[in-house]
Every structure is written in structure tokens, then in C-alpha cells.
Amino acid sequence: MSVVGERAAVSRAEAAPPRWVRPPSARRVVARLVQFTGAAGAVFSVLPPRHHHVSMLAGMVPTAGLVTARAAAALVGVLLVYLGAGLRRGKRRAWQLALVLSLVSVALHVVKGGLVPTVFAGGIAALLVAERDEFTAAGERRNRWRAARACVTFLGSGFVLGFAEIAVRVNRLDRPAGVLGWAEHAALGLIGVSGPVHFRSPLGALTVSLTTGAFGLLAFASGAVLLLRPCTGARPGAGDDQDRLRAVLDRHGAADSLGYFALRTDKQLVWAPSGRAAVAYRVVNGVSLASGDPLGLPSEWPRAIGEWLADCAAHGWTPAVLACGTAGGRAYQRAGLDVIELGDEAIVDVAGFALQGRPMRGVRQAVGRMRRAGYTCAVVRQRDLSAETLAEVVGCADALRDGKVERGFSMALSRVGDPADGDCLLVLCRDGDGALRGILQFVPWGRHGLSLDLMRGDRSAPNGLTELMVVSAIEAAPGFGVERISLNFAVLRSVFARAEELGAGPVVRLWCRILRAATRRWQIESLYRANAKYLPDWQPRFLCFPSARDLPRIALAALSAESFLPARGARAASPA
Template sequence: MADSAVMVDKREQHAPQRPSWRPPPSRIGVARVVQVVGAFDAVTAVLPGWHHRMAALAHVMPTTGMLTARAATGVVGLLLLYLGAGLRRGKRRAWQLTTALCALSVVLHLAKATVAPALVAAGVLGVLLIERDRFHARGDARNRWRALGVCAGFLAAGFVLGFVEVALRAGQLTGDAGPLRWAQHVVLGMVGVTGPLHFQHAVTGTAVAVTTGTFGLLGFAVGAVVLLRPGTRCPGWADGDEAEVRELLGRRGDGDSLGYFALRSDKLIIWAPSRKAAVAYRVINGVSLASGNPLGAPSAWPDAIAAWLADCAQHGWTPAVLACDTAGGTAYRRFGLDAIELGDEAIIDVPGFSLDGRPMRNVRQAVGRARRAGYTCEVVRQRDLDEAGLEQARHCAVAFRQGGVERGFSMALSRFGDPADGDCLLVLCRDTDGRLRGLLQFVPWGGAGLSLDLMRADRAADNGLMELMVVSAVEAAPAFGVQRISLNFAVLRSVFARAEQLGAGPVTRVWARVLRAGSRLWQIESLYRANAKYQPSWQPRFLCFPSARDLSRIAVAALSAEAFLPAGRRGARKPGP
């Protein structure tokens, strides 16, 4: 008890009172003001009150110039709305672009003779300059070249189209003008300035100005958006990291059934200064998505979490944690992250498992049916399987997969047969002819546990194959020193469980119906039913996040990581060598 108290005190000492990743109020205020100004610019650009101002300025500025200024004001407003999110995350590039756009907005408003908005934009520009030290998050260096390429592409397309348009209307030009003057006119038109050419008909000049001005605006606007795209970090292990993680899992792997999945090839590791704890994560669309609990000693978790959050703040990434348990959620919550229950993990207690009794009737009958049909299971460590048997299992893992994508991130290894995973436990199910018809792979959970990773079964096989493989794993577990087995994760299991209880409220029942509808695509309810029949204990898993406004971005990142969206397919290897 005394040691536990000391550990809690150490954790409290390490936990900062105000997390460094949380945006300061002044930065949030600047971001909101910029977005308000952007919305105002976008709205005023489409209001009809500009006609009398055009008449007043007709002797000072050409009509095409005023039209371009009006369109540019709308584009600037939309960009300011977009840049507000980057400012909130402290992006230095967002500050630079916003400062430039506010200065441009002042000029554009003056060109439209709207003095009041020009003063507002000037005021925002002053605030940005005063608060410049608040914006220091790094951008993705690769975005510079991407933005330059996109901008150059639009500008080149606009120049070619504008030049062709002028060439086709060369007969309507007044005075002598060669190709060089045509090119000069197109280039100036792309930045909203009236060129040296004059057409016999005003509508012709306006058409050329609209073409060149549109491509100029698109080039700079799209380039700015690409420049501010959320950064990422390529997966990869630093020298010695994998060996250290495996050693850490060997010493401290009993705490979390998901610890071994930190060894996925698409995850990165950030260490506590002492190297006694680490956070496994992946960056997707500006979200740094950690999975499970921190690795290592709980006393060193605060240092690892602080290092991870400092990395998020340095790059302007949104921190989020997928599928941590109660201990991990508590540790992350001390750093200011909020938590919601994501679902429950089914855990079988091996010594207490039995097929006897009415609750296990369905499992008992399914197992008996499969055994009577002649199916048998072999339970073996991967390292003890000969090369021919391992190659057959590899073929089964690919052939029996449903769909063309290997899904998983937080609770899947997404590879099979790697020599480094020799401690994985395999359940191989064969029919009477010796053909492999089903496969389970369990990864180590410390020294006395297993966590289900891969489930494959021939859909043409008899019913009861999956139940037979799970029960065979449980029955063979004592021989391998295994005391507990983690099965599939059931998303929002508590909703289904509460909906089945007497007196369940209307909100719970409606929510359960919504999840059942979603189960047609994602097997939400079927996974819950498949786990529940083994009478496991349920361990809640949580999603940790900074604020409710970030949940949509985090949800997209999580679905991408789990390969439910195309972006998540990169970096994860399919089962195979």
C-alpha cells in the first residue's frame, strides 16, 4: 500500500497543472476573430451593395479590376475561415498566410471603397503581429513543394488558356500588339491587374479577365490550402527501438492486452526520457493517434505522455487515444484529455472456463457438431511450426480473408508469419481430409496471457468451426502457461446490453436500433454476440480526446487507421511473408 501511495504521488508530481498542448486562450481568441472576419468578407463579397461603389470608382479603377477585387475578397474570406483551424493549433504557416491575407484584405476593401471592413482587417493584422510568438508549430516540409506544384499547375493552365483566348480574339484588338503583349496582358490579368490590351468590345475584355483572374485565384487559393494540409510522419522504427519495445513488453507486458500491437509496422514510438515507458502512435491527417495504454512502467507513464503531447504541440497535431483501458484513460485524463467509453473487450478466464451449464449450451452444441463432422484443431507456437505448415497457414490467412484489405490498428498486428513473432500462438483447424479450413492467431499478452489477433475460416466449412477453434485454444492454454485470453473488441457493447434489460429507456432502444443498422456494414452487433456466448468478463475501453469539436477529425483518423477509409491502407502489411 505504501508503494502504491508513493507511485500515485509521483504521478501527480509529473502531471502538469496545465497541459502544454492545450491552446492558450489568446490563441483561441485570435483564431475565432480571424474566422469571424473571414465570414464577414465572404458574405460582403456577394452582397449587391457594391454597384454604387463601382460607379463612384469607375474613373479610378477599371471595371474588371473591381470585379477581380470583389471575387478575391470572397476567396480571402473563405481562406481565413479555413486558416482559423490552423491558427488554433498554433501553425506558423497559418499565421504567415493569415497575416498576408489580412494585409491583402485591407487593400481589396480599399479598392472596393469599403473603409470600415478595411479598418477591421487592419486591426486583426495588428493583433496577429502582436501575438506572433503564439504560433510556432511546424508544418510538413513536403507540403511546400506540393503547394508550389499545385499553384504552378493552375497558373500555367490559366496562362495557356488566357493566351489562347487572346489569340483567338486577336482580330478584335485595337492597335498593334504582338505575342509578348498578349503574354503580359494574361500574366497581369492573373493577379487582378488590367493589362495593356484593349478590345473593340468590352465584353471580350471582361471574358479574358474572368478567365485569367479565375485561374490566378484558384492557383494561389488551392496552393495555400495544400500548404496548410495537416502534417504527417512516415512510419518507421529508429535503430534499436523494436528490440527495446520487445524487451519492455517482456518485462511489463501483463498490464495491457493490446501492448504487443505496438509492434505494428505503421506505428511510431515516442519514449519517456528514462526509456522506461513509451507511447505508440500514428499521425493521420493532423491527428496523432495513440493506441492502447502507454507501454512500460506505470510510474513512468506521465513522462511518456508528456513527451507525446509536447510532440503534438510542436507540430500542431491533435492528440487522441484509441482503445485505452481504465488505467490508461486515467493517466491520459490527468493531462487534460477527456474520455468516452468506446466499447468493451471480452476476456476469458482460462481456469474458470467450462462448457457445462445452460449459458454455454450454444457453444457446446456448436463444438460438438464440428467435432462430429471430423474437424480437428492443432494449437502450436508459430516458431514450432515447420516451414511447409507455416506456408499453408499463410495461404489460409490470405485466401479466407473477407475483402481485399487487412483491417486493424489498435487491436490487430496486420501481418502473419514474421519470424520475429515466433511467440504467437496459432490454432489450425483441419477437416477429415487434412485440409486447413480455419486459423486463429493470438499474440502474447505478457507472460500468462493471449490476445486474439487474426480470425480466418473457410465460409464453405460447416457451422461451429470458429467455436471449435476458440474452445481448443482455451483447452490448450494451460499447457502454454496461459491464464487469460482476450477476444474481439465489442464496440458500444453496453448499449446492446442495456437495451436488452427490462425497463430500458427509449433513448437506449433507439440508439441500439441505430447500431443494429450500422451492423449491416461493420458487424457491430454480430461481434458482440460472438463474444458474449463465451461468457467472458468485460473490460471497458475508452477514446481520449482534447475537446468535442475535435471528435469528427479524430473519428475520420481512427477509421482511416483501421482501414475503413482508403487512407488507412498505407503502411500496414497484409498477412504474408
């Protein structure tokens, strides 16, 4: 090969964006062995000791210390099992904790007796040292302070309680030890070691040892768990990123109806090196959850995806994409992720929509009934509303919310009335007395489309309120230069559609029954029915993920992001 050819090959290799690859086999093996050793150590610790398994240190360690050592060994085993997931994702901090815990496990098993678990723990420590270069994913720096606070809190509480228990038993001591002796005894009890205080009653000594030992274990366990909490990355919503993203959406926003939702304040952005494409995501419980297609120039999508995947690998996150379109699904598939169909998006062609005809009879009757009852709708851009009307809209959106949490992530903006969203289109429905009874908010989809964001209606209003607002938006759309409108997303719509067809198989019918049961909680079928009545075009949406074993974690992360599951620090709903 010529020098020019070699340089071109090198240039192409350097320009090729990174792909998602499965964790190295060595890392997976280490993670499984650590979990096996932890489980075995925990089991050996709770099993009754055999007569010939007597601790070599039995003469040096009191009975309470042996009990504490057994409890600590069981806890260490459980923590090693817990660390397996972090090790599989290559987390450096998980490796550090696993190494420390394995060495602690060796010491504890020596104290309480048990050759087999001691050998297992020592072997795992040696293996972790040998494979240390496989674990490089960064952790969250703030977790160090959270872990330190938890440790100090539990250790301080255990020390105070142990000291107090000694003080109330001062008349039951064999000999005076002084206040410093009490403090020394309480402090040593936190690590399961007997101190200088001697009680007349064995029960008193055991009580103090169990109290301080329990708090010591709690301090250790809580610190380890908090230290391993997933990193969430940089703070979202940076002003510069928002300005860049709005410029990208202005040029390329017509590609995806979900593009505008990337402007949510809880989403972060990772950009292609050229700055002409980006991936919007949020980290939820160790899952980097992107939504929709990549943003920007399609030819730059692979590089933006590569930067996002590299960021996931650097932090030990599991990458996943929620509700991307066909073009985005192909791009993510080329980057190494698996793709399955998640559902369909309902898109109404404004020019082809009409209320005439038998299929539209139900919608037509609902709209006519509401108009005869005196209900009217005003369709207006947010920027054209007066301050008083906008305040009324914000208050009404807050009052009509179902629950205290603003639901939505992939297809929701989760705010109303923000001055930056002046291009949003609002449908305001009032009754015959002029009271505001319903609101729809549509976000821009390029320059000639809208995407439904917010739907609020007064539950005491007659049936047909939603139909009136949707039809009013479609009828007014040509005046705003809108050619297409994206309505709600229907999860697994094809299952319901196939179940209604002649000759549907038993698997499809069973799957449909399962989804109908789930509809009681998550409105899966009702959303499909609500969209289907407008005779939309259905565009598939997909879920992208690394491997099938990650799907449970991804499903929980998606449900938490959409606020269908309670999450730590869940943001309270705010209309503004």
C-alpha cells in the first residue's frame, strides 16, 4: 500500500465513530466470580458453625466479637453481590470497593473460622488486582461526600448510643474505667472489637456490643451503597447548549416530531465534534436514556451517537433510546445497539382531514354536541397572548393536572408559559360563560408541523371536550402554515390492531389481553383508541438497547423518567 493509501486508511479509521460493544469477557467473568464469592460467603456466615471449624483467634476475640464478625461477613457478601453490576459496567469505584471488601472478607472469615470462604475471598482479591485495568469508568464525585456523611452519621449515632448504654450501667461494672474508657469501648465496638469496660452481667456487654456493632455495619453498608450510586454527568440545561440547540432545530427540526422536546431542562446534550448534531439524554439510575432521533444534520448523526456512546462507556452508563423513528433506529443500529418496535405515533395530514364520512361519525357528533352546548375554542400562538390570559392559562393547566407530578419525558415539554416557547400553539376551550375548561399545547415540529405536548381538560365538562379541541387545532392549522400534526404516541399499537383482525392467533390475543389488563393503570389501549378516531397515519417508534439482559433496568429507568414510578428527588410539577 502506498503512503497516501496508508494515510487515507488511518484518516478513515480516526474518523469512524465509536460503536457500542459488549463489556469484555474478562470483566464479565470477574463480575460473576465476585458475585458468586459474595453469595457463598454470605451463606457460610449464616450457616451454623461446625465443631471443627473453630476460629484460630477464639481466645483473643470475645463471643460478641465473633457474632459481629459473622454478621459483618454476611453483609460483606451481600455487598459483593451488589457490586457485580457495577463491575460488569467497568466502574472503577466498584472495583476499589470490591477489592477492599474481599480483603475485609478474608479477615472476617479468619476471625469467625472457615477455610473455604477465606480461600475464595483471597482468590477474588488476587483476581481483582490482576484485572485492574479493565475497570476505568468514572464515578460521581459528589457521592464521596454523601457516603462520608452517611458513615459519620451512623458512626456518631452508634458511638453516642453505646456510650449512653455504658453510662446507665455504671453501677454494674466490674471496675471503674473512666469516661475515656467508656468512649474507647464504644468506639471499638463500632468495628466489633471489645474495649476496656467489663460488665458484671454478660447481657449488658452483649447489648452494648450489638448496638455499636450494628451501627458500624450500617455505616459501612450505607457508605458503600451511596458511593456506588450512578453518576448523573454534567448539570443539564446550560444556556449555551440551549441556544445552539434552538439554532439546530430551526435548521433541521422538521426531521423529527420529538426534536423540540430536547429543550426540556432535565435533558443533557452531547454534541458531534462538528457541532452540527447532538444526542439529548438524561441519566436515570445508571441508564443514559436518550429520546427520539439524534438532532441536527443526519450525516453527522453517527459522530454524535459515537460521542454519546463514548460518554456512556466513560461513566459506566447503560445506553438506551426511547421512541426514536425509523431513520434514528437505523443510525443507532449501525452504532451497535439492538432495536425493537415500541409503538406508533399518530400523525394527522391537515390537508386530508375531514369530518365527513361514516368513520368520523363519532368525532363529528362529539364536536357538534359541544358546539351546541356553547363551547368555543381559540387557537393562538403563545407569544400573541396577553400577560393576563397567559397567567390564566398557566393557572388552569396547574389546576387541571391529574396528580401532583408532571408526567412525560420523551414526548412532553413539562412546562407552560415559558417566554422561550413563544412559537407553541395553544388551543383554549371556553364554555358558554367564558370559563376556561380545556387546554392543548402543541410544540413546533419544524416550520410546518406541530407536535402535541399538553392536554388538559375539566373532568366535569361534557364528553367531547378533547375532540373539539383537537378538531379546532386541525381546522385552524392552515392559517398558521401547519401541514401535519403529531398526536399522542400509542405504545404497542400493532398488538391491538392485529388482535382485531380476522384470524388473529392465540399469542396475539393473549398479548392483547395482557396489555388490556395493564391499561387499567397506564392507559395503553385508551391512548390508541383516542388517537385512532382521527384516522391518522401511523409512524413506528422504536426502543434501542445494548442487550436483552439490560431491558429490565431500561424499562424501570424509562418508567421513572416518564414519572410513572416514584423516583428519588422527583420534581414536583410546575406549570411554568
